[in-house]
Amino acid sequence: MQNKNLGGICWMVLDAMIMSLILLCGKVLGEQGYHPLQIIFIATALAALLNTALFSRGQWGAIRPQRPMLHVRRAVLSCASTACMLSALQSLTLFEVSAISLLIPVLTAAAALLVLREAPTAALGLSTLLSCAGVATLLAAKYEPAAPSHSLLIGGAFGAAAVLTAVLNNLNLKKIGREEALVPQMIFGPACSALLLLPAMFFVWRPLPAEACWAMGLYGALVAARMLTRYRAFRHADLSTLMPVEYSQLLFSALLAYAFFGQTVTPQGGAGMALVVIGGLVLIKGELSRKPALPRS
Numbered sequence: 001m002q003n004k005n006l007g008g009i010c011w012m013v014l015d016a017m018i019m020s021l022i023l024l025c026g027k028v029l030g031e032q033g034y035h036p037l038q039i040i041f042i043a044t045a046l047a048a049l050l051n052t053a054l055f056s057r058g059q060w061g062a063i064r065p066q067r068p069m070l071h072v073r074r075a076v077l078s079c080a081s082t083a084c085m086l087s088a089l090q091s092l093t094l095f096e097v098s099a100i101s102l103l104i105p106v107l108t109a110a111a112a113l114l115v116l117r118e119a120p121t122a123a124l125g126l127s128t129l130l131s132c133a134g135v136a137t138l139l140a141a142k143y144e145p146a147a148p149s150h151s152l153l154i155g156g157a158f159g160a161a162a163v164l165t166a167v168l169n170n171l172n173l174k175k176i177g178r179e180e181a182l183v184p185q186m187i188f189g190p191a192c193s194a195l196l197l198l199p200a201m202f203f204v205w206r207p208l209p210a211e212a213c214w215a216m217g218l219y220g221a222l223v224a225a226r227m228l229t230r231y232r233a234f235r236h237a238d239l240s241t242l243m244p245v246e247y248s249q250l251l252f253s254a255l256l257a258y259a260f261f262g263q264t265v266t267p268q269g270g271a272g273m274a275l276v277v278i279g280g281l282v283l284i285k286g287e288l289s290r291k292p293a294l295p296r297s
Contacts, residue, residue, distance in 0.1 A: 005236065005237040005238060005241045005242075006237075006284070007232075007236040007237070008232070008233045008234070008235070008236035008237025008238075008241065008242055009233075009237060009241070009242065009245050009283070009284060011229050011230075011232040011233035011236065012229075012233040012237075012242045012245040012246065013245060013248055014229045015226055015229040015230050015233055015246075016245065016246055016247075016248045016249035016252060017248075017249075017252045018222050018225055018226045018229060019226060019249050020098070020249050020252035020253045020256055021218075021222050021252075021256070022219065022222045022223065022226065023085070023089065023094055023097060023098060023253065024094065024253075024256050024260065025215050025218055025219040025222065026039060026085070026086045026089055026219070027089050027094050028215050029212065029215050029216065029219070030086055030089050030090045032212055032215075033206070034206060034212070035204035035206070036082070036083045036086035036087050037079075037083055037197055037200045037201075037204050038201065038204050038205055038206065039086060039216070039219065040079055040082050040083060040086070040193070040197060041194055041197040041198065041200070041201055042208075042216050042219070042220060043216070043219045043220040043222075043223045044079075044190040044191075044193040044194040044197070044220075044223060045190070045191075045194040045220070046216070046217065046219075046220025046221070046223070046224070047190040047220050047221075047223040047224035047227065048187060048190040048191040048194055050220065050221065050224040051186040051187050051190065051224050051227070052187050054186075054224075055182065055183045055186045055187060063183055063184060063187050063188060064184065064188075065180055065184035065185075065188050066179065066180060066181075066184070067176070067179050067180060068188070070172060070175060070176050070179070070180070071176070071180075071184070071185075071188050071189050071192050072192055073172055074169060074172050074173065074176060074189055074192070074193075075189065075192040075193040075195075075196050076196065077165050077166075077168050077169035077172060078169055078189075078193060079193050079196060079197060080161070080165045081161075081162050081165035081166040081169055082162075084158045084159070084161040084162035084165065085097060085101065085158070085159070085162040085166075087155075087158040088100065088155045088156075088158035088159040088162060089155075090155075091151040091152070091154045091155030091158070092151070092152070092155035092156075092159070093257070094253055094256070094257050096155070097155070097159060098249060098250050098253035099135065099250065100156070100159035100160075100162075100163065101159070101162070101163065101166075101249070102135050102246070102247055102249070102250060103163045104163050104166045104167060104170070104243075104246065105131075105243035105244055105245075105246040105247060106128065106132060106243070107163065107167045108166075108167045108170045108171070108239060108240075108243045109124075109128065109239070109240040109243035109244065111167055111170075111171055112171070112174070112238070112239035112240040112243070113240050115171060121241075121286055122286070123282055123283055123285065123286020124240060124241060124244070124283060124286065126279075126282050126286075127244045127279040127280065127282045127283035127286070128243075128244050128279070129279075130275050130276070130278050130279030130282060131244050131247040131275070131276050131279035131280070133272075133275050134247065134271075134272040134273065134274070134275030134276035134277075134278075134279060135247065135250070135272065135276070136272070137268060137269070137271055137272030137275060170239065171239075173230065173234055174234050174239050177231060177234040177235050182231060185227070185231055186224075186227055186228065186231070189227065190223065190224070190227065241283070244279055244280065244283050245280060245283065247276045247279065247280065248276065248277075248280060250273065250276060251273055251276065251277070254269075254273065
């Protein structure tokens with residue numbers, strides 16, 4: 001590949017697909033009455049166990065992080081964002097929550113350009129404009145002018161809180177990716193989240209019947225997988241370049257919503273999805289044509 005960002009883009013597409021599956025599992029578990037904090041606790045504990053088995057290889061000294069406070073901050077932000085997102089799913093549909101979550105890439109890309117001082121490109125700007133136009137078209141196809149319902153207001157409030165904490169977490173993850181090795185991130189991160197939520201289990205815990213165990217297990221495995229894809233993506237590419245690729249999550253969510261809930265996409269919604277896809281292709285084409293930076297003498 002001519003540009004290292006392309007590897008990050010590929011990992012980010014896989015990350016978006018996994019996130020859509022995570023939201024699906026969260027929707028199913030939320031409809032079964034499980035508290036968002038219990039769902040996150042079980043998922044992060046399972047992810048920590050899976051990652052320990054896969055990455056530690058008996059080298060326990062490699063688990064210790066160099067910057068532990070970054071992981072503590074990550075645990076707080078990640079738990080807060082996921083809890084708000086799962087709470088929004090109790091009031092809104094999978095499609096609606098996915099649409100709200102698409103504010104995260106725009107705000108994160110803007111923050112990366114301002115805070116991390118990443119260099120913008122023409123392809124990135126055009127890709128972001130096309131993707132935002134696609135999202136606006138999708139939302140216009142979904143909603144008709146009407147007075148917002150009580151559940152929509154509650155779900156929107158949780159969604160806004162999830163977006164804000166997710167943007168802060170993305171900036172923190174980029175910093176972790178620069179300063180930490182793979183093993184501490186894969187193990188210490190979810191373990192810290194599980195420990196953070198442990199006291200709350202005395203208040204929200206519900207026994208798990210057999211039919212809920214598969215969804216919880218799948219959720220934990222997906223969280224572990226997404227930690228790897230996100231680490232690889234953030235390691236390979238600029239944050240501002242990766243964020244427009246997250247819009248592909250809506251495509252996967254639409255397919256899952258149709259497959260599991262029978263929710264169809266209107267022609268206007270299809271046009272919005274097409275704009276999202278075109279925006280992604282513009283970004284990839286721009287990265288392919290970009291010349292690699294010359295090494296400093």
